[in-house]
Amino acid sequence: MRRKILSFVLMSAIAIFSCRTPQAVAGEETAGDYFRGIGSKFGRGLVNVVTSPAEIPCKVADEMSERPAAGFFTGLGKGLAFMLRRLLVGVDEILTFFIPMEPDLPVVCREASVTA
Numbered sequence: 415m416r417r418k419i420l421s422f423v424l425m426s427a428i429a430i431f432s433c434r435t436p437q438a439v440a441g442e443e444t445a446g447d448y449f450r451g452i453g454s455k456f457g458r459g460l461v462n463v464v465t466s467p468a469e470i471p472c473k474v475a476d477e478m479s480e481r482p483a484a485g486f487f488t489g490l491g492k493g494l495a496f497m498l499r500r501l502l503v504g505v506d507e508i509l510t511f512f513i514p515m516e517p518d519l520p521v522v523c524r525e526a527s528v529t530a
Contacts, residue, residue, distance in 0.1 A: 452513075455510075456507070456511035458504075459504045459505070459506070459508035460504070460508065461504070462500050462501070462503055462507065463504035464504075465500070466497045466500040466501040468523065469500055470489075470490065472493065473493035474486055474489030475489070477489030477492065
């Protein structure tokens with residue numbers, strides 16, 4: 415029984431590693447790419463944590479441009495929600511920096527600077 419299991423595992427390993435094409439090998443990241451990726455994720459997490467309070471005045475300004483009186487309160491609520499989202503994503507990126515991934519949050523106040 416052990417011999418059958420060992421031969422099955424050995425044949426499976428040979429089949430898996432023999433199916434690797436040169437294109438698949440060329441698409442793999444190097445160690446330098448990995449360290450650059452985790453460094454950028456850690457830095458992006460720090461930036462998100464530090465700049466998270468800036469979401470409040472940006473959202474207040476955006477909402478007050480549309481509705482001056484009520485815009486302050488809706489902007490304050492949206493700003494707090496966006497601040498908490500950016501803060502939580504930043505903390506998550508800091509805690510999981512060793513798993514590189516693509517950026518997913520826009521820069522703070524980018525929407526306001528594009529429309530202005």
